[in-house]
Amino acid sequence: MAPGRIKGRGSAWDQPGRFESTAVDASAQADEGWEVEAALPPGTTVVEERARSIISRNSSPDIPFSQSINPYRGCEHGCSYCFARPSHAYLNLSPGIDFETRLFAKTNAAELLRAELALPGYRCEPITLGANTDPYQPIERRFALTRQLIDVLSATRHPFSLITKNALVERDLDLLAPLGREGLCSVMVSVTTLDNRLSARLEPRASAPARRLRCIRTLREAGVPVGVLVAPVIPAVNDAEIERILEAVAEAGALSAGYVLLRLPHEVAPIFRDWLAQHLPDRAAHVMSLVQQLRGGRDYDARFGQRMRGQGPFADLLAQRFAIALRRHGLDRERPALDCSRFQPPRKPQAQGDLFG
Incomplete structure (x- = not known):
């Protein structure tokens, strides 16, 4: 069982991943007379x-990009609903509390990117930064891996997009603004709710809703194309906000918007169920009943075409509401295509440097 809430964390769920064959149950130890020390609130280790x-x-047919980079494994934002949490099970770590406290930084990310872009057979297609974990999560302030990657992409004129829910992206406006004006980059800002209290519980270490709206405005004023992801849409939790969110992001300057339904693969289902029990116990059963109506009677349906949108009357209603609100606020335009024609592969390092280049 999960130990309850941990202040500033999205999940207190400490069960091992699905590949583990053994687990320690502290409550069982206590029942047997063992002394079990109270755990301190976990800090972040990298x-x-x-x-x-x-x-x-x-090559997934329901994902609008073919290439992505994630400079970090795990994410300190601590979003209780994060579909990437099960990836920590491959590291023999908990997809719950470990996912947001035991992080990994790929410190050679920029070096590897430069080498891969220089391969003779490399074909230029837009790269998405942050498809799984947020490239601007708090530890980016220390490691600046995302900025290093943008430096490489800028130098090679390689198109890319960013997905984030952290206003730290504004730090890199000196790079993003000129690239955005040249059609070489775009930013997608995730906006889950406009309710500060709900956001603090759902995604405790991400930027507050008002700060994200201000970030959208700042990026647009600098010339960066900005879209919004209303993600995830959670029945009976934030779905009533769809119209208000789209109105707010349109006023902030967003050019387009999309949505993704709550996804609960593998360990995410029990983690999210525990979050509901801790934070919304009065409606937990109702929320999961609606989720299962959208997923053919299960917590999750991983089939292409179903996993992002769901199925059934409630899914159809969500799609209709979203489409109407998009049109009302002028957000139904297609995202501008990124320009792949100006890509310049990195030069291979010369034994005598660039002295005679």
């Missing part, structure tokens, strides 16, 4: 690692 490759590729 392991610096040397990755072997940096560009991930996918």
